[in-house]
Amino acid sequence: xxxxxxxxxxxxxxxxxxxxxxxxxxxxxxxxxxxxxxxxxxxxxxxxxxxxxxxxxxxxxxxxxxxxxxxxxxxxxxxxxxxxxxxxxxxxxxxxxxxxxxxxxxxxxxxxxxxxxxxxxxxxxxxxxxxxxxxxxxxxxxxxxxxxxxxxxxxxxxxxxxxxxxxxxxxxxxxxxxxxxxxxxxxxxxxxxxxxxxxxxxxxxxxxxxxxxxxxxxxxxxxxxxxxxxxxxxxxxxxxxxxxxxxxxxxxxxxxxxxxxxxxxxxxxxxxx
Numbered sequence: 001x002x003x004x005x006x007x008x009x010x011x012x013x014x015x016x017x018x019x020x021x022x023x024x025x026x027x028x029x030x031x032x033x034x035x036x037x038x039x040x041x042x043x044x045x046x047x048x049x050x051x052x053x054x055x056x057x058x059x060x061x062x063x064x065x066x067x068x069x070x071x072x073x074x075x076x077x078x079x080x081x082x083x084x085x086x087x088x089x090x091x092x093x094x095x096x097x098x099x100x101x102x103x104x105x106x107x108x109x110x111x112x113x114x115x116x117x118x119x120x121x122x123x124x125x126x127x128x129x130x131x132x133x134x135x136x137x138x139x140x141x142x143x144x145x146x147x148x149x150x151x152x153x154x155x156x157x158x159x160x161x162x163x164x165x166x167x168x169x170x171x172x173x174x175x176x177x178x179x180x181x182x183x184x185x186x187x188x189x190x191x192x193x194x195x196x197x198x199x200x201x202x203x204x205x206x207x208x209x210x211x212x213x214x215x216x217x218x219x220x221x222x223x224x225x226x227x228x229x230x231x232x233x234x235x236x237x238x239x240x241x242x243x244x245x246x247x248x249x250x251x252x253x254x255x256x257x258x259x260x261x262x263x264x265x266x267x268x269x270x271x272x273x
Contacts, residue, residue, distance in 0.1 A: 031068070034058070034060050034064055034065075034068050035071065035072060037058050038054055038060070038068050038069065038072070039072070039077065039088070039095075041057045041058055042087070047087050047088070048085040048086065048087045049085065049086055049087075050084055050086070051065050051066050051069065054086075069086055073086075075091075076089055076091045077089055077091055077092050078092075105126075105238060105269075105272070106137045106152075108269055108272050109126040109138035109238070109240075110138040110140070112126075112240075112268065112269045113126060113138050113139065113140035113240075113265075114140045115265075116242070116262070116265045117140035117141070117142060119261060120261060122142060122242050122243065122244050122249075122258065123142055123150075123242065123243040123244075124139070124241065124242050124265075125138065125139045125140075125150065125242075125243065126138040126139070126163075126238055126239070126240050126241075127163040127164070127167065127238065127239055128237065128238050128239075129158060129164070129167035129168070129170070129171075130155070132157070132158055132179055132182070132183065133155035133156060133157060133164070134155065134156050134157075134158050134161050134163040134164035134167060134239070135153070135154075135155050136150060136151065136153065136154045136155070136156075136163075137152060138152060139151055139152055150243075157183075157186070158179070159185060159199050160186075160188055160192050160193060160214075160217045160218055161218050162212050162214035162225060162226035162239075162241050163224075163226050163240075165203060165212050165214070165226070166206065166212055166227065166228045166236070166239035166241075167236065167239050168203055169203050169206050169207050169228065170228065170235065170237075176200075180199065180200070185199075188217070188218060188219065189216055189217060189218070189219060189220050191215060192218075210228070211226065211227045211262075211263070212226050213225045213254055213255070216246055221245060221247060222244075222245070222246065223243070223244050223246040223251070223254065224241050224242060224243040224244065225241060225242055225254045225255075225258055225259055225262060226239050226240065226241035226262075227239065227240055227241075227259075227263050227266045229266050229269060229270045231270070240262060240265065240266040240269070242254075242258050242262050244258070
């Protein structure tokens, strides 16, 4: 599944909101905001993008996109072989590397996921909530066989993925209301939640049972189970999940075999929070 479709609206809405809030603020650098939005438009499935495509995704004028790309190219963050399509260069990794390497949660989560992945022989992830998305900060994979591209730094809409639903459960009523008011529910499969009332009911059930099983709401064939990770103060600060092939692991198997191991791993990792 192409995760760039999940990010397009959030990217444009973030820029629109930021520019609206910053209107008239002499300290806000609009050009910097635009450059960062352009960098976030590249995805694993859309590694090469033209000026026209970037302009359409970000709602930034072509002229402004062209100037941003010229600057980013001069700084070594993007490159164009044919003069038309641009792609990211390795230097862009420096923007997120410092965070991932300096954050105790990200470092410890990777070690925990590596062990859990080897134990269960399934893909495992940890994410935090960021701008309405589940932002993956650690992931351990059994191989490239899953039908969706995910890795550290990838994002999925919170309303349709297991990690995101767990993270939404940690929001205050006011914060959840604000999230629901600005969210457009896109049916990525026939099983995807498509309205706010349905999501509210689902979140209430998740709070009661303490975990969520997501059955092919992100992509057909992808089934997952997720649990919350609490800080010392009792706040939900992250979520941990295990992703499996729906054709290979049943919902009952997720509950009976995988959920206990996942809960144990999440509880151990939460000790450092």
